Amino acid sequence: MKILSPGKVRPLIVALVLAGIVIMALAGYLAPLLRMAINPVVDVQSWISTRYMALYDFITVPRDIASLRQQNAVLTNANSQLQTQIIQLQQQLKEAEVLYALLDFARSRPENEYVASAVIGRDPSPFMSYVIIDHGSDDGLRHGMPVVTQQGLVGRVDAVTSSAARLQLITDPGSSINVRLQSTQTEALLQGSITGDLTLEMIPQETKLKAGDLVLTSGLGGGYPSDVLVGQVVSIQHREGELFQSASIQPAVDFSSLRAVLVITNFKPVDIEPLTPTLSP
């Protein structure tokens, strides 16, 4: 009796062997064997792939470089335009901040009339602390008008043309202003210097000064309105045997970054020149 002929047994054996292999593979028994067989293939695949991509890049890159260069130029151009815009906007923001501060200051003193002006230059001589502003007699500016910022006193109008004016800063060596110490109500004289340092002179010896005391304009002499902040005391020079003591003053205004100022146009300075005693023949 021949149930299974050799021709039918072979496929059955093959099927059983395959089924066994599949079961062994599923059970994980063939993993090391598979790894040993696959790893060289993957390595070869990687090697070929790398070379192929290198070759592909070599062939296609010139076209990409050209397009990338073009894109780069466009983006660089856009970037520089944006940078310029940022700088312009930052500049406008700074100017707006200065103007808002000046506006706040002007609103807080409604009794005064102001003309806001931008500082456009400085005196060519290094000895002179003068600045040039972009408003002149056409805007109502006249010689002697006091100039302030939101921080305090800047100086006064020294010379005027139709569209520009020159201001003498309080730090100029030729500037002397009558001031008052807020704490003691003592009158004194504020003197500028070539270094921009301010010195308070003619302070009576009995006056008790301390660092931080505020210095305001006194209004004496009629050159400046009273009670405008000038600065504060930094150090005191008190020498025995001298008639007066002196003090170094830190100006309230930062003159190194002076961008915009307010000219008080309704203040009429008093010319006391005719009242000054002269030698008569």
Add this chain to the structure above:
Amino acid sequence: MIMPVLIGIPVLLLSLVIQTTAFSRLPLLYGTADIVMLVILAWMLNERVKHGWEWVLMAGIMVSFVSALPFFTPLWGYLAAAGLSFWLKKRIWQSPVLAMLVSTFIGTMIMLLLSMVVLQINGSAISTKEAFNLVILPSLLWNLILSIPVYSIINELVDWVYPDEVNV
């Protein structure tokens, strides 16, 4: 020939604008460069220039108008400095760069010492020692640094205004 004089107006105005807007805001200690003076010194030093004094007068008047220095001090200072430059041109014309440096040195000293003396006479509280250390010497250094570039630029301008005559 009025052309070189006319060219002087925009050149000197531009120098003055650059001076007041830029260089006066760039102090070295408390000293600043004087571009207008360097321009007229470089102009006066050039061999081919025939209208130097007109430039000096224009520069002096312009700066005197803008500056608060009294008694037209910039005008007298520039005339003195340019006179020195003119004198130097005749003596050391073979070395124009050396002449520029020497005239910058002496011109700066003349200009700033004159300004200091005038201000002291006018009643400003200026200490001579402080003025020397903090203003005059730093200004001198600034001017010497800028003298050669200014000389080169003005030399180009001279070449354009007074082109070399070519014999055919």
